[in-house]
Amino acid sequence: MESNIETYQDPSTDKVITKKELNRMVWRSLFLQASFNYERMQACGWLYSMIPALEKIHKNKQDLAKSMKMHMEFFNTHPFLVTFIMGIVAAMEENKEDQETIRGIKVATMGPLGGIGDAMFWLTALPITAGIGASLAIDGNILGPIIFLVLFNIIHFGLRFGLMSYGYNTGVRAMQSLKENTKYVSRAANIVGLTVIGALIASYISLKIPLVVTAGQAKVALQADVLDKVLPNMLPFGYTILMYYLLNKNFSPVKLILVTVIIGIVGKLVGFL
Amino acid sequence: MFGEALLIAIWAFIAGIDLFDGLTHIHRPLVTGLVVGLILGDLQTGLITGATLELVWMGMVPLAGAQPPNVVIGGIIGCAFAILTQQDPKLAVGVAVPFAVAVQGAITLMFTIFSPIMHKADIYAENADTKAIARINYMGMLFLGLFYALIAFLPIYYGADLAKSVVSSLPQWFIGGLSVAGGMMPAIGFAMLLKIMYKREYAMFLITGFILATYLKLPLLAVAIIAVCVAGYDYYINKNNTDKPAKREVRSHGI
Numbered sequence: 001m002e003s004n005i006e007t008y009q010d011p012s013t014d015k016v017i018t019k020k021e022l023n024r025m026v027w028r029s030l031f032l033q034a035s036f037n038y039e040r041m042q043a044c045g046w047l048y049s050m051i052p053a054l055e056k057i058h059k060n061k062q063d064l065a066k067s068m069k070m071h072m073e074f075f076n077t078h079p080f081l082v083t084f085i086m087g088i089v090a091a092m093e094e095n096k097e098d099q100e101t102i103r104g105i106k107v108a109t110m111g112p113l114g115g116i117g118d119a120m121f122w123l124t125a126l127p128i129t130a131g132i133g134a135s136l137a138i139d140g141n142i143l144g145p146i147i148f149l150v151l152f153n154i155i156h157f158g159l160r161f162g163l164m165s166y167g168y169n170t171g172v173r174a175m176q177s178l179k180e181n182t183k184y185v186s187r188a189a190n191i192v193g194l195t196v197i198g199a200l201i202a203s204y205i206s207l208k209i210p211l212v213v214t215a216g217q218a219k220v221a222l223q224a225d226v227l228d229k230v231l232p233n234m235l236p237f238g239y240t241i242l243m244y245y246l247l248n249k250n251f252s253p254v255k256l257i258l259v260t261v262i263i264g265i266v267g268k269l270v271g272f273l
Numbered sequence: 274m275f276g277e278a279l280l281i282a283i284w285a286f287i288a289g290i291d292l293f294d295g296l297t298h299i300h301r302p303l304v305t306g307l308v309v310g311l312i313l314g315d316l317q318t319g320l321i322t323g324a325t326l327e328l329v330w331m332g333m334v335p336l337a338g339a340q341p342p343n344v345v346i347g348g349i350i351g352c353a354f355a356i357l358t359q360q361d362p363k364l365a366v367g368v369a370v371p372f373a374v375a376v377q378g379a380i381t382l383m384f385t386i387f388s389p390i391m392h393k394a395d396i397y398a399e400n401a402d403t404k405a406i407a408r409i410n411y412m413g414m415l416f417l418g419l420f421y422a423l424i425a426f427l428p429i430y431y432g433a434d435l436a437k438s439v440v441s442s443l444p445q446w447f448i449g450g451l452s453v454a455g456g457m458m459p460a461i462g463f464a465m466l467l468k469i470m471y472k473r474e475y476a477m478f479l480i481t482g483f484i485l486a487t488y489l490k491l492p493l494l495a496v497a498i499i500a501v502c503v504a505g506y507d508y509y510i511n512k513n514n515t516d517k518p519a520k521r522e523v524r525s526h527g528i
């Protein structure tokens with residue numbers, strides 16, 4: 001079977017994850033973005049946060065290496081809500097799901113959680129708590145910053161710990177019913193994953209051409225009047241496909257990052273971007 | 274001045290790390306105003322300037338992963354400037370924002386420089402070296418913290434006016450170009466995911482997701498739920514198709 005390549009040598013699915021590992025993962029999740037970079041974004045911090053669970057699950061060193069290698073793949077989500085995905089993935093690893101399914105679940109959940117987290121924290125929790133704090137501090141009241149920190153972190157840490165155990169329990173329950181149909185589950189996870197990537201391309205990449213072409217009397221804004229009429233977001237989509245094409249031509253991601261920096265600076269210099 | 278500048282640099286170290294890691298939000302101008310006020314011995318001005326800057330930065334949050342002008346340096350420079358020059362806290366905003374924009378550009382460069390280190394991390398992962406993975410993350414935070422400490426120390430030690438003229442002499446196309454590049458960067462990450470996950474039979478799902486978000490402006494959660502519905506349908510169709518031949522086989526054995 002093709003999926004044999006992605007399954008673990010040690011097939012035991014004992015329940016080894018305890019509250020202790022989950023709590024250690026929550027604390028480590030604070031460092032999710034410690035090694036943030038454009039190539040893998042949060043991947044290395046994600047792996048660091050998953051290590052307490054992975055070490056406990058994969059006693060076999062080759063299995064541990066295989067699992068760690070997969071968790072070094074590109075990952076990016078909202079830094080507050082990440083513990084939910086960690087809980088689910090810990091349950092999947094414990095159940096020795098094949099890597100294709102785990103990868104599919106990671107990709108399928110990271111995008112929506114990013115959007116929910118933006119709305120919850122940046123647009124709701126932060127403005128409210130910081131607003132209360134600022135209204136006191138602007139009169140010189142020292143309680144302003146303190147009240148802000150207390151309120152904000154009750155929400156922050158409450159969600160971090162709550163979502164970890166919720167994610168893990170959800171994962172354990174889901175695994176029990178899905179184990180027999182791994183092949184189809186992995187296909188379903190891939191479908192959701194790729195649909196979400198399509199939506200991510202449309203919503204998370206910003207690339208617009210502010211150029212306005214003057215032809216006699218007529219002024220034509222290239223982005224609004226031409227490109228958006230054909231297909232909005234065609235530039236982000238096109239640029240992703242170009243990157244995908246170049247990756248398959250064995251261009252290294254680092255090279256693509258440098259190319260992107262150069263395009264950005266030169267584009268700005270000549271007024272094209 | 275050296276002592277105060279050093280203390281502020283230490284605060285920048287801590288707050289700079291908190292911006293990406295920890296996220297307890299001690300890095301917000303509201304808290305920085307309190308701390309810088311205590312260090313420079315003018316709590317009132319610190320609190321008021323911090324609150325003023327907090328309101329300015331309230332909308333400048335990393336929505337959809339785009340980096341806003343750097344709130345840590347903006348808060349520290351703004352509060353220190355207001356206290357040291359005894360100017361109106363509102364003027365501090367005008368000083369803080371150019372610094373914050375320049376630092377935002379520098380952070381884009383740093384995320385670029387960190388990228389090659391990931392190949393080192395790949396090798397550690399292949400060897401199941403959990404300690405080395407931890408070390409990379411600790412080093413990343415140390416490096417970032419030192420960068421913030423240095424950026425905060427220099428303008429306070431040498432005076433904000435000198436620093437401001439240095440910042441304003443940076444060419445706009447360079448800083449602006451870095452931020453344009455920062456907006457394009459996620460394309461590389463998504464392309465890497467596609468390289469791992471993409472198969473021809475999944476192409477229409479990629480396009481469906483793109484169209485739902487582009488034309489219908491659906492949020493990601495809505496797109497994901499639609500995808501789960503489609504995937505669920507696909508799952509049961511496949512499952513039933515494989516169940517049936519199995520049953521037929523049993524029957525044929527019966528005959």
